[in-house]
Amino acid sequence: MSRVVKLAVIPGDGIGPEVVAEAEKVLDAVIAGSDVAFDKTRFSLGAGRFLETGDTLTDDDLGAIADHDAILLGAVGGVPGDPRLRDANIERGLLLKLRFELDHYVNLRPSKLYPGVPGPLADPGDIDFVVVREGTEGPYVGNGGSIRRGTPHEVANETSVNTAFGVERVVRYAFALAERRRQKLTLVHKTNVLVHAGGIWKRIVDQVAAEHPEVAVDYLHVDAATIFLVTNPGRFDVIVTDNLFGDILTDLAGAVTGGIGLAASGNINPDGAFPSMFEPVHGSAPDIAGQQKADPTAAILSVALMLDHLGLRDHAERVTRAVETDIAARTSDARSTPQIGDAIVARLQA
Amino acid sequence: MSRVVKLAVIPGDGIGPEVVAEAEKVLDAVIAGSDVAFDKTRFSLGAGRFLETGDTLTDDDLGAIADHDAILLGAVGGVPGDPRLRDANIERGLLLKLRFELDHYVNLRPSKLYPGVPGPLADPGDIDFVVVREGTEGPYVGNGGSIRRGTPHEVANETSVNTAFGVERVVRYAFALAERRRQKLTLVHKTNVLVHAGGIWKRIVDQVAAEHPEVAVDYLHVDAATIFLVTNPGRFDVIVTDNLFGDILTDLAGAVTGGIGLAASGNINPDGAFPSMFEPVHGSAPDIAGQQKADPTAAILSVALMLDHLGLRDHAERVTRAVETDIAARTSDARSTPQIGDAIVARLQA
Numbered sequence: 001m002s003r004v005v006k007l008a009v010i011p012g013d014g015i016g017p018e019v020v021a022e023a024e025k026v027l028d029a030v031i032a033g034s035d036v037a038f039d040k041t042r043f044s045l046g047a048g049r050f051l052e053t054g055d056t057l058t059d060d061d062l063g064a065i066a067d068h069d070a071i072l073l074g075a076v077g078g079v080p081g082d083p084r085l086r087d088a089n090i091e092r093g094l095l096l097k098l099r100f101e102l103d104h105y106v107n108l109r110p111s112k113l114y115p116g117v118p119g120p121l122a123d124p125g126d127i128d129f130v131v132v133r134e135g136t137e138g139p140y141v142g143n144g145g146s147i148r149r150g151t152p153h154e155v156a157n158e159t160s161v162n163t164a165f166g167v168e169r170v171v172r173y174a175f176a177l178a179e180r181r182r183q184k185l186t187l188v189h190k191t192n193v194l195v196h197a198g199g200i201w202k203r204i205v206d207q208v209a210a211e212h213p214e215v216a217v218d219y220l221h222v223d224a225a226t227i228f229l230v231t232n233p234g235r236f237d238v239i240v241t242d243n244l245f246g247d248i249l250t251d252l253a254g255a256v257t258g259g260i261g262l263a264a265s266g267n268i269n270p271d272g273a274f275p276s277m278f279e280p281v282h283g284s285a286p287d288i289a290g291q292q293k294a295d296p297t298a299a300i301l302s303v304a305l306m307l308d309h310l311g312l313r314d315h316a317e318r319v320t321r322a323v324e325t326d327i328a329a330r331t332s333d334a335r336s337t338p339q340i341g342d343a344i345v346a347r348l349q350a
Numbered sequence: 351m352s353r354v355v356k357l358a359v360i361p362g363d364g365i366g367p368e369v370v371a372e373a374e375k376v377l378d379a380v381i382a383g384s385d386v387a388f389d390k391t392r393f394s395l396g397a398g399r400f401l402e403t404g405d406t407l408t409d410d411d412l413g414a415i416a417d418h419d420a421i422l423l424g425a426v427g428g429v430p431g432d433p434r435l436r437d438a439n440i441e442r443g444l445l446l447k448l449r450f451e452l453d454h455y456v457n458l459r460p461s462k463l464y465p466g467v468p469g470p471l472a473d474p475g476d477i478d479f480v481v482v483r484e485g486t487e488g489p490y491v492g493n494g495g496s497i498r499r500g501t502p503h504e505v506a507n508e509t510s511v512n513t514a515f516g517v518e519r520v521v522r523y524a525f526a527l528a529e530r531r532r533q534k535l536t537l538v539h540k541t542n543v544l545v546h547a548g549g550i551w552k553r554i555v556d557q558v559a560a561e562h563p564e565v566a567v568d569y570l571h572v573d574a575a576t577i578f579l580v581t582n583p584g585r586f587d588v589i590v591t592d593n594l595f596g597d598i599l600t601d602l603a604g605a606v607t608g609g610i611g612l613a614a615s616g617n618i619n620p621d622g623a624f625p626s627m628f629e630p631v632h633g634s635a636p637d638i639a640g641q642q643k644a645d646p647t648a649a650i651l652s653v654a655l656m657l658d659h660l661g662l663r664d665h666a667e668r669v670t671r672a673v674e675t676d677i678a679a680r681t682s683d684a685r686s687t688p689q690i691g692d693a694i695v696a697r698l699q700a
């Protein structure tokens with residue numbers, strides 16, 4: 001009996017289409033001959049589409065995308081400072097809108113230092129942790145405004161909104177993940193300053209911790225967490241944190257594990273009410289777009305996260321192993337985007 | 351004609367008194383025989399005082415401290431998790447209260463990699479930048495609250511407040527500093543997500559930039575800034591940013607320049623309406639308190655910042671040079687806190 005997965009593909013802008021092409025190549029190769037098929041629909045969204053049509057993400061787009069089993073996204077965003085995009089905010093209007101509307105409350109970002117990958121740290125040690133970043137609340141809710149804008153009397157506010165419902169569900173996910181990993185969970189926040197936003201996180205982690213006595217729970221202020229990410233990243237197993245701190249920590253984590261060219265992520269709706277979305281952590285990098293210079297590995301590892309999420313564990317494992325073998329054999333990486341994709345496909349088929 | 355500087359000394363908790371003792375030693379040594387005298391008043395404040403008296407910072411304390419020319423602070427805060435401090439919040443009630451009440455709108459945090467200092471980066475390059483962190487606004491204002499606290503229906507909000515008045519004054523300070531340095535200023539924020547809080551910063555930086563055509567202005571999202579801090583910290587000269595992002599970036603910057611045992615800071619009221627306060631970036635480190643193990647260098651460099659702020663440039667220079675000479679001669683640093691202080695005093699007198 002064969003299974004058909006409906007996949008929405010959003011190549012996006014800049015290097016997005018280049019890396020997604022390789023991710024699709026690898027996906028096609030890993031499922032070839034198996035009893036799973038991917039029925040793909042392509043969505044042209046991003047700065048390019050906005051410039052052509054003025055649309056960012058219409059209700060029709062959203063409805064059509066929601067009617068899939070999963071989403072693969074490259075990267076969206078135009079050239080920084082492009083005056084034609086001044087009022088667009090592709091990030092809020094497209095990327096964050098997808099995350100919020102599709103209730104992607106778990107933003108899953110694994111960080112692993114693969115053997116052979118050069119990174120900025122002199123003595124990195126073993127790095128293998130996952131950041132569980134909340135995806136639908138916190139300072140990202142867009143609950144802000146300003147008065148007397150542009151005058152000397154402007155006041156601009158931005159509110160972080162945190163609910164017990166929203167915090168508890170992501171904290172529960174993080175504890176379950178810690179159970180399956182090395183049973184260590186670190187909450188990162190800034191409870192000493194953000195007493196209300198931090199307080200709800202701390203209380204809920206303490207409550208859920210009581211149900212998981214086998215998970216060792218730790219707390220770090222966000223500033224201290226950045227120190228440990230460069231001095232002792234090996235101490236982390238699962239980090240759970242809010243939307244903004246998770247954004248910051250995962251870029252830093254990507255850097256210490258050899259660059260965001262390798263960092264994959266999943267925007268997950270664990271309940272399955274909406275399709276989850278998989279994307280590299282990196283952006284659209286317009287400065288190198290069209291040159292086939294981007295490393296598609298992060299997009300390919302995002303396919304592995306997607307396969308795992310879809311319950312296709314063996315396929316996910318095979319992609320991850322092929323990537324690991326390719327990475328271990330890398331020397332200077334002067335290869336083009338498709339050369340890296342082809343090499344990983346060859347490893348898969350070996 | 352001799353000048354008398356009224357100095358409020360707040361040794362604080364944990365390693366605070368140990369590092370402040372060395373900072374005072376160095377201060378005494380550098381002014382010995384000069385026409386400047388420091389008239390010191392000691393204030394017993396912090397977790398220790400709270401446990402004894404229940405007070406954190408009274409109006410009388412504040413009034414007495416305000417009646418000084420400068421403040422030297424060690425570190426405040428008790429043992430994490432101490433149940434007797436559960437409702438204290440020494441950070442908000444003491445440290446942040448001082449910064450807010452004394453209108454310390456510039457939180458000045460230089461980051462420099464001194465020759466010979468081991469750091470976590472394999473190839474750090476030349477690191478020499480200053481973070482100008484806003485000190486009286488942003489997510490630190492304490493403008494938050496929660497409803498249905500502790501129930502499954504809790505909502506906890508925290509509002510970042512940013513005013514044109516508050517942003518402009520710190521941005522102007524940063525531009526003036528960049529003029530005196532390498533004429534490069536980087537604004538760090540998260541304008542693509544925090545559109546209102548980020549928007550006011552961006553607009554004001556653009557406005558003030560127009561008055562400083564010789565300063566090259568750059569913008570980075572906070573997540574990208576953390577990447578550059580570990581992959582190319584040499585690109586920074588002056589970073590200007592809000593209270594929370596500044597907190598995060600300066601701990602990370604401290605780590606990449608060899609640890610927060612060396613990171614000094616000034617909480618500055620440039621207008622001179624209130625005394626400015628100088629303190630190491632590190633905390634009270636209760637785990638090593640009383641053992642004379644802490645490095646007093648950050649506290650000593652904070653004295654140099656203070657001397658500079660007071661217009662005592664030569665004295666500031668001498669302290670900085672003595673510290674640099676000491677650091678350059680360091681091998682493993684098995685020296686005790688007073689041994690390091692004494693060594694720096696000896697360099698001063700050499």
Ligand SMILES: CC(C)[C@H](C(=O)O)[C@@H](O)C(=O)O
Nearest residue numbers: 091092095247281542543573
């Ligand atoms: C592009 C931006 C809105 C986004 C975020 O802040 O979440 C990005 O930085 C990320 O981490 O996926």
Ligand SMILES: CC(C)[C@H](C(=O)O)[C@@H](O)C(=O)O
Nearest residue numbers: 192193223441442445597631
């Ligand atoms: C102790 C804490 C309130 C403080 C801050 O967040 O400002 C500290 O981290 C710092 O950077 O001085």
